[in-house]
Amino acid sequence: MYRCEAASIEGFVQQLAVSYLLNGYFHFVAGRIPEDKDPGAIDATLIQRYEINMSKWTRARLKKQGRAGVQYLRHGRIFIIVATEGKHRFFERERSRDIRHTGLECFGYRVGCYQRPNGRWHPSVRIAPRKFKRLRRWFRRNALRYDEAEIEQKLGSLPFAPFAAVARQYVSLLHTVNRERKRAGVSLISASCVRRRRRPVPVFA
Numbered sequence: 001m002y003r004c005e006a007a008s009i010e011g012f013v014q015q016l017a018v019s020y021l022l023n024g025y026f027h028f029v030a031g032r033i034p035e036d037k038d039p040g041a042i043d044a045t046l047i048q049r050y051e052i053n054m055s056k057w058t059r060a061r062l063k064k065q066g067r068a069g070v071q072y073l074r075h076g077r078i079f080i081i082v083a084t085e086g087k088h089r090f091f092e093r094e095r096s097r098d099i100r101h102t103g104l105e106c107f108g109y110r111v112g113c114y115q116r117p118n119g120r121w122h123p124s125v126r127i128a129p130r131k132f133k134r135l136r137r138w139f140r141r142n143a144l145r146y147d148e149a150e151i152e153q154k155l156g157s158l159p160f161a162p163f164a165a166v167a168r169q170y171v172s173l174l175h176t177v178n179r180e181r182k183r184a185g186v187s188l189i190s191a192s193c194v195r196r197r198r199r200p201v202p203v204f205a
Contacts, residue, residue: 001053002047002052002053002072003203003204004043004047004072004073004074005039005043005074005075005204005205006073006074006075006203006204007075007202007203007204007205008075008201009075009107010161010201011075011201011202011203011204012073012074012075012078012106012107012203013106013107013109013111013125013161013163014161014200014201014203015073015203016073016080016082016104016111016123017111017123017124017125017163018123018200019203020071020073020082021082021099021111021113021121021123022122022123023084024084024085025069025071025082025083025084026082026084026085026098026099026100026113026121027068027082027083027084027085027090027091027096027097027098027099028080028081028082028083028096028097028099028104029080029081029094029095029096029097030078030079030080030081030104030106031078031079031080032077032078032079033074033077033078033079034077035077039074039076039077042079043072043074043079046072046079046081047072049089049093050070050072050081050088050089050090051070052070052071052072063084063086066086066087067086067087067088068083068084068085068086068087068088068090068091069083069084069086070082070083070084070088070090071083075107078106078107080104080106081094082099083096099111099112099113100112100113100115100121105128108127108128108131108159108160109125109126109127109128109160109166110125110126110127110128110129111123111124111125112124124164124165125161125163125164125165125166126163126165126166126169127160127166127169132169135158135173136172136173136176139151139154139155139173139176139177140176140177140180143176143177143178143179143180143181144180144181144184144186148187148189151177151189151193152189152190152193153193155170155173155174155177155189155193155194156193156194156195158170158173158195161198161201162195162196162197162198163198167194167195167196167197167198170194170195170196171191171194171196173194174189174191174193174194177189
């Protein structure tokens with residue numbers, strides 16, 4: 001049975017970035033299932049429509065024939081269909097985008113790719129720009145309003161999983177707070193409150 005329903009937001013983002021983008025599934029369409037529709041029924045329809053439920057050996061054989069691979073993933077009512085390069089009815093029926101050039105924003109994250117010096121593309125997960133801008137503004141305004149322990153608690157409990165780029169954003173928020181506190185001559189916030197390491201999570205229930 002094809003598993004497509006991620007048990008958590010972090011699992012959804014992890015599966016998309018680490019399992020799919022890292023393996024060349026760059027073309028995508030994303031959407032939201034209406035409240036009056038059954039997500040399970042939509043899953044079954046899309047999986048059947050694009051012949052997604054197949055073994056990895058069948059997928060590998062078709063890849064050698066120039067056929068694109070297609071995967072489907074959902075959490076809650078948000079879903080995404082991703083595809084590799086090649087021929088497939090997916091490209092005939094959907095107006096897909098390339099995540100290397102147009103990142104996907106979902107659940108407060110922005111998922112995209114960056115190109116390394118060797119030419120290879122690597123997935124990137126960060127807090128979405130508008131969301132991060134609001135967070136930075138909040139921490140700047142409240143850097144002196146709360147005491148040291150409260151600021152550490154708020155920085156340490158931010159809900160975004162510390163993927164590499166997210167961890168750097170967390171450090172940036174810490175620096176924003178400490179600049180304000182340094183100007184005011186009060187104690188600085190320890191970097192130990194910032195989450196920098198992420199452990200892989202189970203994707204499917």
